[in-house]
Amino acid sequence: MAEKPQPVRVLYCPVCSLPAEYCEFGPDFEKCKPWLIEKAPDLYPNLVKEANDKEADKVSEQLQSVGISSTGVDGSAPAAPSGTSTAKQEEVKRLPGGKIKKKDKQEVVIEKVVRNKRKCVTMVKGLDLFGVKLSDASKKLGKKFATGASVVKGPTEKEQIDVQGDISYDIVEFITDTWPDVPETAIYFIEDGRKVPAA
Template sequence: MAEKPEPVKVLYCPICSLPAEYCEFGPDFEKCKPWLIINAPELYPDLLKEANEKEAERVSEQLQFAGISSSGADGAASSVQSGETSSSKQEEVKRLPGGKIKKKARQEVVIEKVVRNKRKSITIIKGMELFGIKLSDASKKLGKKFATGASVVKGPTEKEQIDVQGDIAYDIVEFITETWPDVPETAIYFIEDGRKVPAA
């Protein structure tokens, strides 16, 4: 008579309710990680290694914060290890997919004139918020100064910009630098024929 097969015991994750080996495909893998490290380390050895590295990094940061300089071979090894992790962390921040280095967003105001229906033109002002200027207040001041309609709208890149009706590009630079001294003239650019041209 053939032996009756033993039922397979499946370890289920209490966070995502999937079997532990399928957690990485679930919706809350980040939340599952601590539970997996404790209850199923053999399934995810990389998580255990990552957790150990993070713990070592955290301890070394605490030591640096406390001003304790580690000495001896162990100290040198730990400082080298923490140095490696911090430099790799910096690289992660700076590098984009494909190896391109991410540049910091430059503080600049870009002014562009768009002509519609061959007669009507709109002056678009982008980047005022980078100087700590509230766009709604700026649009009111621009509308009042140039006696025209001005509103804050979302641009094609989902960033907010100010649309001012009419061609006010001739007088706008002077008005911006006088009204908001935080905006230097060197940070103001015009878009002409698809190219960025400095206003100064």
């Protein structure tokens, strides 16, 4: 006589209430991870490996902060902590493409763009690096030059002020008079694709 089949036992996640193997498709997978690592490690071996790697990194960081290298335990000479800290700093500054992230220079860049062969827009970038509130600056520029001015996101996702019309002739004097923190030596114009100092 054939043996009676046993019912399938389903392990439900207490966080998202889905079966454990479907947690990754649920809304709170990040919150489910600790429970999954503890209760269902066979379903997500990558999570367990990730957690073990993080633990190992934490331990090595603690050892380095004390001054002991993780390789120094087996009797070899411990590495100098200063060398490891500079390597860490380099890692932080690297971007996904391998490029090193540069700190933003404190400079105001003014660029004139001609649209539709007649209309002109003057873009002012970098005032915020001097602590100037861009919304206030756009109002002042609009009032001074009797034109439209607005804060927009530029091509690099940084905010800039777009002013209607060609105001490049008077803008340097206006910026240095209105915001004394902005030195004239930090103001540049973009001419023929090159950055030219205004001073």
